[in-house]
Amino acid sequence: xxxxxxxxxxxxxxxxxxxxxxxxxxxxxxxxxxxxxxxxxxxxxxxxxxxxxxxxxxxxxxxxxxxxxxxxxxxxxxxxxxxxxxxxxxxxxxxxxxxxxxxxxxxxxxxxxxxxxxxxxxxxxxxxxxxxxxxxxxxxxxxxxxxxxxxxxxxxxxxxxxxxxxxxxxxxxxxxxxxxxxxxxxxxxxxxxxxxxxxxxxxxxxxxxxxxxxxxxxxxxxxxxxxxxxxxxxxxxxxxxxxxxxxxxxxxxxxxxxxxxxxxxxxxxxxxxxxxxxxxxxxxxxxxxxxxxxxxxxxxxxxxxxxxxxxxxxxxxxxxxxxxxxxxxxxxxxxxxxxxxxxxxxxxxxxxxxxxxxxxxxxxxxxxxxxxxxxxxxxxxxxxxxxxxxxxxxxxxxxxxxxxxxxxxxxxxxxxxxxxxxxxxxxxxxxxxxxxxxxxxxxxxxxxxxxxxxxxxxxxxxxxxxxxxxxxxxxxxxxxxxxxxxxxxxxxxxxxxxxxxxxxxxxxxxxxxxxxxxxxxxxxxxxxxxxxxxxxxxxxxxxxxxxxxxxxxxxxxxxxxxxxxxxxxxxxxxxxxxxxxxxxxxxxxxxxxxxxxxxxxxxxxxxxxxxxxxxxxxxxxxxxxxxxxxxxxxx
Amino acid sequence: xxxxxxxxxxxxxxxxxxxxxxxxxxxxxxxxxxxxxxxxxxxxxxxxxxxxxxxxxxxxxxxxxxxxxxxxxxxxxxxxxxxxxxxxxxxxxxxxxxxxxxxxxxxxxxxxxxxxxxxxxxxxxxxxxxxxxxxxxxxxxxxxxxxxxxxxxxxxxxxxxxxxxxxxxxxxxxxxxxxxxxxxxxxxxxxxxxxxxxx
Numbered sequence: 001x002x003x004x005x006x007x008x009x010x011x012x013x014x015x016x017x018x019x020x021x022x023x024x025x026x027x028x029x030x031x032x033x034x035x036x037x038x039x040x041x042x043x044x045x046x047x048x049x050x051x052x053x054x055x056x057x058x059x060x061x062x063x064x065x066x067x068x069x070x071x072x073x074x075x076x077x078x079x080x081x082x083x084x085x086x087x088x089x090x091x092x093x094x095x096x097x098x099x100x101x102x103x104x105x106x107x108x109x110x111x112x113x114x115x116x117x118x119x120x121x122x123x124x125x126x127x128x129x130x131x132x133x134x135x136x137x138x139x140x141x142x143x144x145x146x147x148x149x150x151x152x153x154x155x156x157x158x159x160x161x162x163x164x165x166x167x168x169x170x171x172x173x174x175x176x177x178x179x180x181x182x183x184x185x186x187x188x189x190x191x192x193x194x195x196x197x198x199x200x201x202x203x204x205x206x207x208x209x210x211x212x213x214x215x216x217x218x219x220x221x222x223x224x225x226x227x228x229x230x231x232x233x234x235x236x237x238x239x240x241x242x243x244x245x246x247x248x249x250x251x252x253x254x255x256x257x258x259x260x261x262x263x264x265x266x267x268x269x270x271x272x273x274x275x276x277x278x279x280x281x282x283x284x285x286x287x288x289x290x291x292x293x294x295x296x297x298x299x300x301x302x303x304x305x306x307x308x309x310x311x312x313x314x315x316x317x318x319x320x321x322x323x324x325x326x327x328x329x330x331x332x333x334x335x336x337x338x339x340x341x342x343x344x345x346x347x348x349x350x351x352x353x354x355x356x357x358x359x360x361x362x363x364x365x366x367x368x369x370x371x372x373x374x375x376x377x378x379x380x381x382x383x384x385x386x387x388x389x390x391x392x393x394x395x396x397x398x399x400x401x402x403x404x405x406x407x408x409x410x411x412x413x414x415x416x417x418x419x420x421x422x423x424x425x426x427x428x429x430x431x432x433x434x435x436x437x438x439x440x441x442x443x444x445x446x447x448x449x450x451x452x453x454x455x456x457x458x459x460x461x462x463x464x465x466x467x468x469x470x471x472x473x474x475x476x477x478x479x480x481x482x483x484x485x486x487x488x489x490x491x492x493x494x495x496x497x498x499x500x501x502x503x504x505x506x507x508x509x510x511x512x513x514x515x516x517x518x519x520x521x522x523x524x525x526x527x528x529x530x531x532x533x534x535x536x537x538x539x540x541x542x543x544x545x546x547x548x549x550x551x552x553x554x555x556x557x558x559x560x561x562x563x564x565x566x567x568x569x570x571x572x573x574x575x576x577x578x579x580x581x582x583x584x585x586x587x588x589x590x591x592x593x594x595x596x597x598x599x600x601x602x603x604x605x606x607x608x609x610x611x612x613x614x615x616x617x618x619x620x621x622x623x624x625x626x627x628x629x630x631x632x633x634x635x
Numbered sequence: 636x637x638x639x640x641x642x643x644x645x646x647x648x649x650x651x652x653x654x655x656x657x658x659x660x661x662x663x664x665x666x667x668x669x670x671x672x673x674x675x676x677x678x679x680x681x682x683x684x685x686x687x688x689x690x691x692x693x694x695x696x697x698x699x700x701x702x703x704x705x706x707x708x709x710x711x712x713x714x715x716x717x718x719x720x721x722x723x724x725x726x727x728x729x730x731x732x733x734x735x736x737x738x739x740x741x742x743x744x745x746x747x748x749x750x751x752x753x754x755x756x757x758x759x760x761x762x763x764x765x766x767x768x769x770x771x772x773x774x775x776x777x778x779x780x781x782x783x784x785x786x787x788x789x790x791x792x793x794x795x796x797x798x799x800x801x802x803x804x805x806x807x808x809x810x811x812x813x814x815x816x817x818x819x820x821x822x823x824x825x826x827x828x829x830x831x832x833x834x
Contacts, residue, residue, distance in 0.1 A: 041816075318705050
């Protein structure tokens with residue numbers, strides 16, 4: 001493979017765009033199967049195989065099948081996009097083998113949209129809209145992407161390539177401007193100018209803490225050292241957040257380019273990506289991307305002929321949440337137990353192997369090439385006064401549209417939950433939205449109009465964090481949720497600082513006690529008191545934020561804690577010690593619950609009301625979740 | 636604490652103290668006292684020459700490279716399946732790292748295991764989205780169904796039951812991963828059927 005010069009980037013871009021554009025007689029249709037981890041686990045590979053088989057059978061040479069990464073709408077996977085010459089593309093949801101065959105037959109060959117399976121037409125990326133594209137036959141009623149609330153509110157910057165490029169083909173990324181930012185930095189900008197541009201953008205660390213990226217780079221660029229490192233934090237440990245995985249799997253070159261730009265800014269020649277072991281596909285895609293970039297001379301020695309050297313290695317984590325903390329990550333990269341180190345000295349002065357180091361999150365780095373190409377001012381054009389640009393949220397939990405959403409900073413949380421998310425399923429009531437994972441907190445209904453802004457959300461007792469947004473409905477117990485997070489933090493505490501090691505354990509014990517109905521009112525005060533000590537006396541972010549979920553739930557849902565303590569009652573019907581299951585008269589005697597009960601605690605004749613033996617019942621709730629007649633009651 | 640409260644089996648002591656080798660000998664290995672160790676695993680720690688050669692080759696590959704202990708252990712676990720003391724000693728000698736450090740790393744990270752695991756590894760996700768989506772209930776049923784606590788391996792080594800903190804497929808919650816297969820939106824009624832398909 002030849003090493004590229006800048007003009008080659010333009011050449012490749014032109015070639016790919018020409019070769020991929022649909023053209024009468026040569027390329028009349030393209031089918032894209034979206035294959036992120038979610039898509040694959042929902043059967044995207046089978047869909048791809050079916051489509052390839054159907055194509056082979058019909059023998060057409062003018063139809064192409066390709067794959068790309070996650071398209072963002074995780075609950076509707078597998079997704080398939082059909083593009084036909086002169087027509088707006090149509091996106092299909094929840095495709096299986098049978099539906100794929102139908103779509104191929106009716107839409108690709110027959111030219112008529114399968115109305116019942118299509119959910120949007122046109123690209124969500126506005127710049128891709130083809131002028132004069134017609135609506136395909138039968139597609140009149142399919143809503144346009146911009147009109148689908150899930151897509152309409154979103155502003156794609158980090159995920160601008162989602163659903164379009166194949167992550168394993170560097171040429172496709174180049175056609176979408178990958179490495180043009182790097183070229184600009186290498187040939188036209190000084191390190192100080194790069195830092196200035198990033199500072200002007202106002203971008204803040206997207207991993208959780210929200211430290212201004214430009215300042216971080218400036219500190220490190222000023223430190224004198226022969227060796228410096230650029231690290232990418234892909235140890236996305238917050239449960240409920242998976243935007244980094246999606247970016248790495250579907251657009252790895254944006255992250256590599258971001259690191260390359262950072263390297264030029266601080267004067268580094270070596271970078272590492274610390275990726276968690278739970279993301280095998282991301283590691284694989286990254287390694288392919290790095291190899292291809294090296295072949296093209298976009299990594300390694302003398303990049304693009306500029307004389308600048310920079311290389312990247314992927315390092316697989318081994319499963320420790322604390323390694324998402326910057327100093328712990330560096331200790332882990334050094335091959336040791338991932339324990340945090342005191343700061344100062346800050347990593348910008350003394351980081352990995354005691355050398356000046358810059359560590360950025362995946363999402364932050366993926367923003368950088370756009371900031372360089374379009375300017376910091378453009379980036380800062382949206383957002384609030386102190387929080388600029390966009391943020392990707394992983395919207396999950398009790399909400400209709402589950403998926404990855406990228407929204408402008410400053411948008412009210414309500415808009416994300418209700419417009420993008422489409423509200424709460426099954427007619428249930430909204431209770432809270434959990435932001436920021438184990439370091440964050442729960443925002444209740446009365447504060448839903450708060451904007452997505454680092455400071456505004458912190459005032460509510462939560463954090464923007466890495467962007468996990470879990471919607472909780474009224475069937476979930478808030479004390480149990482707090483206990484869940486404390487269990488997580490206690491388990492993941494590395495053990496270095498006693499306030500965190502012992503304190504999280506004490507808090508977990510107390511919460512467990514409350515959930516079991518054995519709590520005292522003084523426990524709530526104790527929880528708050530211990531929380532302050534843990535926050536003040538822990539070395540790293542894990543301990544400093546571990547009490548947040550408990551504090552925020554006490555702040556907004558104190559009555560629910562008190563119901564557990566004073567009345568020995570779990571209002572949501574979740575805490576096992578405080579509830580009993582019983583079968584009411586609505587029971588039709590179908591026997592489904594009887595078969596699913598792991599304890600064989602349910603007895604009854606066919607077509608007669610069944611009975612639960614309370615002595616045997618372990619309150620797993622299996623009977624209730626399988627009952628089609630709502631005949632299992634919780635009290 | 637409910638079953639949902641205990642995490643992946645390779646968690647170490649409550650306080651993650653590093654024990655000296657002598658201490659381990661005297662008091663027994665805290666990790667292998669959990670799960671499968673209660674069953675008869677006699678003879679499992681004998682390795683064939685071929686396996687040891689594999690280990691040595693991996694050690695040789697990483698020797699002299701700073702910070703290579705974790706990748707080396709990951710590769711060895713992939714090749715052999717687990718990391719008992721014998722292999723840890725071999726790694727320590729090969730990479731010239733104190734055994735205490737090797738043991739410290741093995742017991743610190745969830746990914747490493749010192750006991751052999753079953754043919755089928757069930758990982759029930761207990762990330763937040765899966766937890767609020769009923770993941771704890773799924774785990775309870777798995778525990779009841781398999782008669783295994785999280786972290787344990789069945790005597791016939793058919794199954795190892797584990798929990799995991801978020802696999803990043805929150806859109807598909809609750810998720811159970813068995814070997815390489817991701818089962819999405821798992822319903823309680825389907826569990827028996829899912830388990831039956833793994834021999």
